[in-house]
Amino acid sequence: MRTTTPETVAELIASQWGDHRPGLKYADGVLSHHRTAREAAARAALLVDLLPPGAEPHIGVLLDNTPEFPFWLGAAALAGAAVAGINPTRRGPELARDILHTDCRILVTERTHLPLLRGLDLPGVHLLVTDTEEYEALLAPYAGAKPGDATLGPGPNPSSRLLLYFTSGSTGAPKAAICTQGRLAGAGASLARHFSVTPDDVHYICMPLFHGNAVIADWLPALAGGAAVALRRRFSASAFLDDVRAYEATYFTYVGRAVQYLLATPPRPDDRAHTLRLGFGTEAGAVDAARFAERFGVRLVEGYGATEGGASVQRTPDTPPGALGRAGAGDDLAVIDPETGRECPPAVLDPQGRLLNGSEAIGELVNKGRSLFEGYWRNPDAEAARTRDGWYWTGDLFFRDPDGFLYFAGRTDDRLRVDSENLAAAVIENILARWTRAAAVAVYAVSDEVAGDQVMAAVALREGAVFSPQGFASFLAAQPDLGTKMAPRYVRVVGAMPTTATNKVHRVSLRGEAFQTTDPVWWRPRGEDAYRLLEADDLAGLLAAYEAQGRADLLGR
Structure with a gap:
């Protein structure tokens, strides 16, 4: 190297x-x-x-x-x-x-x-x-x-x-x-040093090269370390291990739900017979990262560093499970309440690392110091919004523990407000990911009939699993860190999670359809604890309630 x-x-x-x-x-x-x-x-x-x-x-x-x-x-x-x-x-x-x-x-x-x-x-x-x-x-x-x-x-x-x-x-x-x-x-050289990339490595590029992840986190560190690269025309979960073996790949990157797709493939006796030593990416989640390591014997390292370069989080050997690390060199990162401009209080975590005060602790990650952000091409308004008040606003939600370690909590666009309480979709997703019947989960806001939002979840089930409303409700009741406002009011069971070209959940389409979909939707009417199927009469009653409150136009936003 x-x-x-x-x-x-x-x-x-x-x-x-x-x-x-x-x-x-x-x-x-x-x-x-x-x-x-x-x-x-x-x-x-x-x-x-x-x-x-x-x-x-x-x-x-x-x-x-x-x-x-x-x-x-x-x-x-x-x-x-x-x-x-x-x-x-x-x-x-x-x-x-x-x-x-x-x-x-x-x-x-x-x-x-x-x-x-x-x-x-x-x-x-x-x-x-x-x-x-x-x-x-x-x-x-x-x-x-x-x-x-x-x-x-x-x-x-x-x-x-x-x-x-x-x-x-x-x-x-x-x-x-x-x-x-x-x-x-500099970014390529830094990653090559951090992951000890050598000419003996082979970087498997299965994420699309039109996206920054594949170029910045895969191609560039291979260049800097003298490693070879192996190309997959388009990501394929079923062909992943065959490619890794054929190319003798040692490293790969992922974004979005790619790890969930790999975990959803049928287990094979030779799942650990390969040359991979490391996966690096974002949004796998602690639960799926642990499952991936157990099944494939490969450590996944979650990182944070937007293409824009405005802020980075560096993982250190003492980083606790679920955290991404501390501020990168030269960065002065803070978790800020965007409504007040004040720093959020530290997270309160239980002995299992579960967040207990999300409403107060979660805010937007802001770089108050030196920023490597180099601007947007011909978009001064977007630049100004990103760098307002002399700070770099990442557009991502985080919380910080008392030791200064940072935890990702989703995009600011994924924030929900339920009964005047602020919630982060990623925090709820991480809890729902523990449900063993789920292969993939996405949480997003749908407008409430009267005010604010309600929590909706899309769930793709594991092969052979069926949705049990009683079983799901029992699972929710057993989660000690599931706040009183976090339980989904609506659960949509999808055959496959809709995704973008970069394997991120296509939340825009999910939010746009809300509960008006041909997929089965289970819901809990107000005042009821049990889930039941949303039937045509239920849907008509809901839509009438939105119309009566003058909020029908908010559905699908």
Whole structure:
């Protein structure tokens, strides 16, 4: 592993030159580190020739996890350009907006995604389709290029933009976070040191490369540590272990519900027969992390550090179960009540680490000190909201124990207000995850008929399990840290949890449908303790109550 921190990602790409060890593994073969650097250099030279004079040095990349994606990431780094990762689950005007908003004059895609572009008005955008003869012919004259041969303007430096990566956009149009080469090179080197990445490692990239997790937490530390990467075109829970064995992978990253999907696969006698040593990601939850370690023998490390770079939490050896760690170097993190602007009191935890004062202890994580946030592309309003009062507001809910360790409690958008009490969806989810019949759980707010919110949960059951209203109610009653306002009023049983392209729960769709769905919904009417099925007459009565209170328009928000 390298002992010095490079100043740019371009340096990391160039350092692969002459290294003929395996560097990139994928379904059709293996390429050396040298070959991947050569392919990046060829595309950098093509990029410099194709980009119109005076244009922003931005490339849109609309690809699955094929070798072309890291080739173009490397090309952008070498040329001093930036990649905007384009989400293939976006459609129509939203997809066109992402491409045009980031001023992409070149869009790299593949034939499987061409139908998404039909009918879109993309003026001035040059389309490159990677799996065509025309593309191969276009690249051929640049086959002899080397790193450093072709650059834009002064060439890459630490302040050069490299990524314009979109946030989830759950509360509006996605924002393109700016990530420079200097910050990304430092992040990759830091993770490589933290996880002791060596050239003998293989990083399995099964999360989409258009999302920051796969690039920042998987591809970059592999570059910094000299490790190989192995690509999966799209995440597959059923193919996960087969891929890990075939590629001899040692490390992977995850986001959202990926870990739950892996746990939902049928157990196999050889579940521990593999080379994995570590998984790193977010939102697995303490219960599922423990189940994963028990079944697969792999430690999962939960981390926190948004693509924007405004705050980070560093895990230390003394970090207690369920916590993410303490503030990262240089950060001055506080948990703030956004309504009062005051710091929330420390969490009160029982001997099992269960939160007992969530209403008071949970607030928004704020960085009051130095921030690495580099802004959003052409979005000053979003920048101002993120950095109001001179602080960096993460948009994430946390609580802090008396020793200063921080615990993730969800997004600020996932906060509920039930009978004037503030609740965090992630805290309730972590409790419901203990229910052995559940394969996946999502908690979200639905508007109350009169005021505030009610708690609703979507539950995907384990194979062969059935929903027992009595059994579920008994489970809830046995949870000592389930507050009096936390028990779901509505429980929707889903065949599969709806998710985004990055395997996060699609809460927007769940909230939008509320209890008006074809899935079975169980509920507890006011004044009743038992769950019963929400029938057509019940639904009609509920909707009439919303109408009578003038709150019908709040349903589905």
